[in-house]
Amino acid sequence: MLKILEVTKILPQITSKIRLVGLAIMLIGILLARFFNPEALLAQISGGAIGLVVLIFSLFFPYIKDFPEYQRGKIFLISFSLTIFLILSLSIFTVFLSIYHLPVENTQENRNVVPNMVNYPPNIIDSSFSIYPSDKILITAIEKLTGYKYKINNNDNTFELIYEGRIVKIENKELYYFTGGYIKLMLNGKECYSFENLTIERTSIFGNPYNEVENRIHSTLKNIVISNSNLIAQKVKECL
Numbered sequence: 489m490l491k492i493l494e495v496t497k498i499l500p501q502i503t504s505k506i507r508l509v510g511l512a513i514m515l516i517g518i519l520l521a522r523f524f525n526p527e528a529l530l531a532q533i534s535g536g537a538i539g540l541v542v543l544i545f546s547l548f549f550p551y552i553k554d555f556p557e558y559q560r561g562k563i564f565l566i567s568f569s570l571t572i573f574l575i576l577s578l579s580i581f582t583v584f585l586s587i588y589h590l591p592v593e594n595t596q597e598n599r600n601v602v603p604n605m606v607n608y609p610p611n612i613i614d615s616s617f618s619i620y621p622s623d624k625i626l627i628t629a630i631e632k633l634t635g636y637k638y639k640i641n642n643n644d645n646t647f648e649l650i651y652e653g654r655i656v657k658i659e660n661k662e663l664y665y666f667t668g669g670y671i672k673l674m675l676n677g678k679e680c681y682s683f684e685n686l687t688i689e690r691t692s693i694f695g696n697p698y699n700e701v702e703n704r705i706h707s708t709l710k711n712i713v714i715s716n717s718n719l720i721a722q723k724v725k726e727c728l
């Protein structure tokens with residue numbers, strides 16, 4: 489117990505150093521989580537929280553001298569044990585979140601098209617177009633900008649939004665990951681425009697079932713289409 493009391497006397501003197509350690513752990517935790525799984529935002533938050541726990545623990549140091557001397561050892565042990573428990577729990581949680589959404593050699597080029605997002609009613613007009621994925625917001629933006637009307641199964645102006653990149657199979661496992669890539673606009677099967685600034689990030693290198701990887705790509709593409717409908721509509725106009 490005497491040694492613990494000696495430690496409690498030293499703690500206020502090393503507070504700033506412990507805080508620097510906490511900041512370093514926070515940064516390293518976020519970067520490592522992002523490296524292993526760029527899409528796992530919760531894992532990055534959890535990884536950063538490990539350093540935050542150390543920071544919060546260090547805030548306690550300057551006030552430990554305000555407690556009666558006979559209580560300091562017990563209080564320090566309780567707070568230290570709680571801190572270690574939280575660090576271990578967050579570390580395990582971060583690892584779990586990083587590998588949960590993960591995906592040999594399958595070098596097949598995947599330039600898949602996302603299924604229709606919305607069943608938009610066809611408009612039987614000569615100046616018409618079709619586009620996949622057929623998000624309603626995007627269709628409305630194209631119609632306003634071009635004057636063309638959306639028509640299902642249009643044979644003259646058929647646009648597709650596809651992604652560049654490969655879904656790679658991990659050797660000796662039924663797990664896959666996506667290499668990452670950008671979005672391309674195709675008109676009647678030919679490349680019309682490359683959105684190199686609109687990208688789908690690489691999925692975790694640990695791997696996931698194929699369907700899960702594919703669904704994640706489609707979900708990301710859907711969000712990109714919704715968030716950039718005006719830009720895509722402008723490029724559609726330029727391609728017509």
